[in-house]
Structures are given as structure tokens and as C-alpha cells.
Amino acid sequence: MLVNSYGLNGMGIEAIKLFDKMPRELIFEETYVCVLNACSHSGLVDHARSIFFNIINKTEKIYTTMVDCLSRAFLFEEAQILINNFELHHSPSPTMLMSLLSGARNKKDNHLSEKIYIRIEEKFPKHKNRLVSASILLSNAHASVGDIEKSLNIKNKLYQLGLKKKIGLSFTEINGQIFKFRAHDRSHPRSKDIYAENDKISNELIEHGHQFDSAWITRLLDEDETIASVLSGHSERLAIAWNFVANPNTKQIQITKNLRICGDCHQVTKLIAAIRQCEIIVRDANRIHHFYTNGQCSCQDYF
Ligand SMILES: [Zn+2]
Ligand SMILES: [Zn+2]
Missing domain, CATH: 1.25.40.10 (Tetratricopeptide repeat domain)
Structure with a gap:
């Protein structure tokens, strides 16, 4: 830091x-x-x-x-x-x-x-x-x-008022195939592996000092949920985890998201890129974020 x-x-x-x-x-x-x-x-x-x-x-x-x-x-x-x-x-x-x-x-x-x-x-x-x-x-x-x-x-x-927030969706392409995730998605046939990898990532993040920030959550938590579990279930997190499951040594991950990336996912993705030494490119509704392996993003946290 x-x-x-x-x-x-x-x-x-x-x-x-x-x-x-x-x-x-x-x-x-x-x-x-x-x-x-x-x-x-x-x-x-x-x-x-x-x-x-x-x-x-x-x-x-x-x-x-x-x-x-x-x-x-x-x-x-x-x-x-x-x-x-x-x-x-x-x-x-x-x-x-x-x-x-x-x-x-x-x-x-x-x-x-x-x-x-x-x-x-x-x-x-x-x-x-x-x-x-x-x-x-x-x-x-x-x-x-x-x-x-x-x-x-x-x-x-x-x-x-009918002003519903759009559902967040993340798309990622792996070996020529496109995969779609929504938050807390369990529809993928290898969902179990994806969640196991995602938990592993979350533990690595905590080890590196990340604190999940409740400011990004705007709903009551269910009994079995924690701040970390809600934020870690965001669609881009699942898309990232799936990339590591499908291709554990991947050096580049590309994701497209229909909404803006949230502050927690942005912070976390910088860390993941550094910890896993893997470039991650997220095109969100606003701009392209290029997360480098030195733990910085091309937007320099302006998003
Ligand atoms: Zn998020
Ligand atoms: Zn960024």
C-alpha cells in the first residue's frame, strides 16, 4: 500500500x-x-x-x-x-x-x-x-x-416507482466458450468447484489484509450470510473463480459486466491480480478496468 x-x-x-x-x-x-x-x-x-x-x-x-x-x-x-x-x-x-x-x-x-x-x-x-x-x-x-x-x-x-436496479451479469470467455454469471449463481454444473475456489480466493484476500466493506451492501443479511459471503457472491467474483477452476495457471482473465463494478469487487480484483499474478480485464458499464499484476488498476481507482 x-x-x-x-x-x-x-x-x-x-x-x-x-x-x-x-x-x-x-x-x-x-x-x-x-x-x-x-x-x-x-x-x-x-x-x-x-x-x-x-x-x-x-x-x-x-x-x-x-x-x-x-x-x-x-x-x-x-x-x-x-x-x-x-x-x-x-x-x-x-x-x-x-x-x-x-x-x-x-x-x-x-x-x-x-x-x-x-x-x-x-x-x-x-x-x-x-x-x-x-x-x-x-x-x-x-x-x-x-x-x-x-x-x-x-x-x-x-x-x-418501478425504478428497479438491473440485475448484475458478468460474462467471461474461456476456451472459446462464453459463460454467464449472476450474483450468487449456482446454475453452473461445476458450481461446487467454483464456490470452493472463490472461498480459497476470499481467504487469500483476508490473509493479505482485505476487509470486506459493509458499505457496499444495501439489504438485510439472511441468517446464513456474512458481509464477506454477500460481497464474494458478486457475479464478477464468480466469473473470476470459474476462470481459475477451468484454467488454474491462467495469466489473463477477461470479463464483461453489464453494470458498474462495485468498490469492493474493484479493490478485491486488484489484490487477486497481484496475489495470483494474473492480469484481469473487466469491461463494465462505464469503462475498461485493466488490473495489473502489480495490484493496480488502469482507472487508478477513478470509476
Ligand atoms: Zn461487487
Ligand atoms: Zn479500475
Whole structure:
């Protein structure tokens, strides 16, 4: 972990050095977005702040990146001031508010999450998809502080409104054949082997210090379930386990998922790639994640 953060830190500073050397006339919106993101990854919020304040033409994308940077650093008040400033002269941006909401969820701040959710609901009553995502984040935030009742109420409200979350499916190709898994799937003829391999992987993860995070669970657990068993049953986990069952020495695994990968699966897949020394490529609904054998992902945890 330490090496990882040093690595990322170095990258942020390199990015700033490069940025400082660039002639101003060659700097476009994308350049600002990149350097702000690099600062954000490396926890260089002060640098990000000073770059941001010196930008003359601050576009919505630049504002959004800065809000994201502050939210990831849990500097919520500052992020909100920035959003308020932006909204003085522009129509509100749903992406900005969503960044703030996911920051609040990650900090397990359910009060702030609720406040931002209400703001999103008021400003974007017709953005159905956005509201579903925001509701799920809020529901996660409540679940993460143990308020399962509130978390379930939100989920029920979604069902009543017919805003059901799609069922997560993962596809993987092994020796020219395509296999499909849903969460907690037991339909595969070699299901027993898959679950045994998956348990083995989970034990390796725990040995390497992974802690399954209940923030990613938004339902009540059945008696025979644990946080680890629920998260380990996600479809991509089963697809990964099946790859190792079918081909124990595999050096590359490819998975396609119809939804976004969850935070726990993302963290776990980085570890699996490193522990098993096997590249894992997950194409989810949002982007392609390339998990390298050094335990990092190409998205650099931006997903
Ligand atoms: Zn997951
Ligand atoms: Zn990733």
C-alpha cells in the first residue's frame, strides 16, 4: 500500500512539473482536467487548489474535476462552496453533485448524503437514471452506519416507482466458450468447484489484509450470510473463480459486466491480480478496468 501511494504521489508531482513547463497557449480544458485529477490521486489538494484558482476560463468540466478532488479528500464544505459559486452563473450540474454524494458515502456521512440527495432530487426530478444512482448511494450511506431500515426504505421506494436496479451479469470467455454469471449463481454444473475456489480466493484476500466493506451492501443479511459471503457472491467474483477452476495457471482473465463494478469487487480484483499474478480485464458499464499484476488498476481507482 505504501509503495502504491508513493508511486501515485510521484506521478502527481511529475504531472505538476510537466504542467508548469507547458506554454500557456498549449493548455486546454483537458490538460487542466488531467493535472487536477493527477493532484487528486496523489492527495495533492493544495496544488490542485492553486492550479484551479489560476484558471481563467473555468468550464463545467474543470469545476466538476475540482469538486471531485475536494470530495475525495472529504473537504465537503469547500466542495459545496464551489458548487454554490458555479450555480450562481450556470445551471446546476448533476455530475458535480454526484461526486459530492459519493464522497459523503465513502466517508459514511449519512446526514450529508441525505442533504445532497435532496438537492439532486429537487434539481433533477426528471433524471430517472441519475436519481436511481443517487438513491443507491444514499441507501449505501445509511447501510454503512448500520441504519438498515432507512436503507431498505429507499430501496423499497425505488421498487414502488418501478425504478428497479438491473440485475448484475458478468460474462467471461474461456476456451472459446462464453459463460454467464449472476450474483450468487449456482446454475453452473461445476458450481461446487467454483464456490470452493472463490472461498480459497476470499481467504487469500483476508490473509493479505482485505476487509470486506459493509458499505457496499444495501439489504438485510439472511441468517446464513456474512458481509464477506454477500460481497464474494458478486457475479464478477464468480466469473473470476470459474476462470481459475477451468484454467488454474491462467495469466489473463477477461470479463464483461453489464453494470458498474462495485468498490469492493474493484479493490478485491486488484489484490487477486497481484496475489495470483494474473492480469484481469473487466469491461463494465462505464469503462475498461485493466488490473495489473502489480495490484493496480488502469482507472487508478477513478470509476
Ligand atoms: Zn461487487
Ligand atoms: Zn479500475
